[in-house]
Amino acid sequence: MKIRSYEDFRKDKFFNVPAIKTNTSISEVELPMLFNNTRVRHLNYFIDPARVEPLLKGTGLIPCRFFNGKCIVSLIFYNYQEVTIGPYDEVTITILVRPEMLPDPKIYITNLLKKKGESWNGIGAYVLEMPVTIPKARAAGRELWGFPKFETKIPFSISGNNFEFGVKDPDNDQWIVQVKGSHCPGIPMKGFDLVTMSNFRNRIWKTIIHTQVTYSNCLLKNVNVTVGKSSHGMANNIKALGLDTTKPIMLQTSDKFKSRLNHGLAIADWPTPPLPYPPADGDGIAKGVTL
Numbered sequence: 001m002k003i004r005s006y007e008d009f010r011k012d013k014f015f016n017v018p019a020i021k022t023n024t025s026i027s028e029v030e031l032p033m034l035f036n037n038t039r040v041r042h043l044n045y046f047i048d049p050a051r052v053e054p055l056l057k058g059t060g061l062i063p064c065r066f067f068n069g070k071c072i073v074s075l076i077f078y079n080y081q082e083v084t085i086g087p088y089d090e091v092t093i094t095i096l097v098r099p100e101m102l103p104d105p106k107i108y109i110t111n112l113l114k115k116k117g118e119s120w121n122g123i124g125a126y127v128l129e130m131p132v133t134i135p136k137a138r139a140a141g142r143e144l145w146g147f148p149k150f151e152t153k154i155p156f157s158i159s160g161n162n163f164e165f166g167v168k169d170p171d172n173d174q175w176i177v178q179v180k181g182s183h184c185p186g187i188p189m190k191g192f193d194l195v196t197m198s199n200f201r202n203r204i205w206k207t208i209i210h211t212q213v214t215y216s217n218c219l220l221k222n223v224n225v226t227v228g229k230s231s232h233g234m235a236n237n238i239k240a241l242g243l244d245t246t247k248p249i250m251l252q253t254s255d256k257f258k259s260r261l262n263h264g265l266a267i268a269d270w271p272t273p274p275l276p277y278p279p280a281d282g283d284g285i286a287k288g289v290t291l
Helices: 049-056 135-144 233-241
Strands: 020-023 028-031 033-047 061-063 071-083 088-099 124-132 149-151 156-159 162-168 175-183 187-190 194-200 203-212 214-218 220-227 250-261 265-269
Touching: 028 033, 028 135, 033 049, 049 061, 049 071, 049 088, 049 233, 071 156, 088 135, 088 162, 088 194, 088 233, 124 135, 124 233, 135 149, 175 233, 175 250, 220 233, 220 250
Parallel strands: 124 149, 124 194
Antiparallel strands: 020 028, 033 071, 033 250, 061 088, 071 088, 088 124, 156 162, 162 175, 175 220, 187 214, 194 203, 203 250, 203 265, 214 250
16 A cells, blocks of 8 residues: 555546645645545444433534434444555544534435535534544544544454454553444445534534445344443443444445545534544644645
């Protein structure tokens, strides 16, 4: 795996878009950030709102409830093989939300059927957890989007219809979580853009991630989500949501996921709560960032 230049990426029509340069506290970054040949294992859950709502306190965001009264929570593994900042791995936990100070779109499911993120009306995925494996990704996520990134080890193995991945505690190398599963052959379906909502610079920040992907939508044969002995906040959030005891409703897989991570825009005023994990040594708040 290697760092690919923008010139290399632009040979693909999907990536041939205008770019701007900015800086985090540790590196220069070009936006949109480009990702090619990504492997994804995307677990989707229906979770009771009583478990979800306390984890959104102070964000200005409230969970979307669907026809069964439940909220959609996702646990996702990404193996980014070609990236403009260098290859890395990532695990995210997201919650589908809407800003409480803006009109309620009420019918949420229609957004999930729209390919273009620009067409999504008032909802997005709040990133509750986002461990990554390289410093550039950690700093960019924290300083340019307000994502709760921390750097750690993310061991994984993917073989046919079997997968496993996990997150280590960066302080003591204990397991935060281990995920092991297998799935049936899936039904192919073109994927839609991703939309996130985050707290950034005293605003609610909406970011569109343009994608080019065909997922296999799969039923799981089995899956085990095991919380380790770590006392890390991510372990606590997994237990609070019940992801270790709840069966996922579906798995989406792809080994050729492409995406463009844009910078996003402010859609409402809201005081930004502190990020849950402190920056690593040498990190800081990006200064002089021009966007």
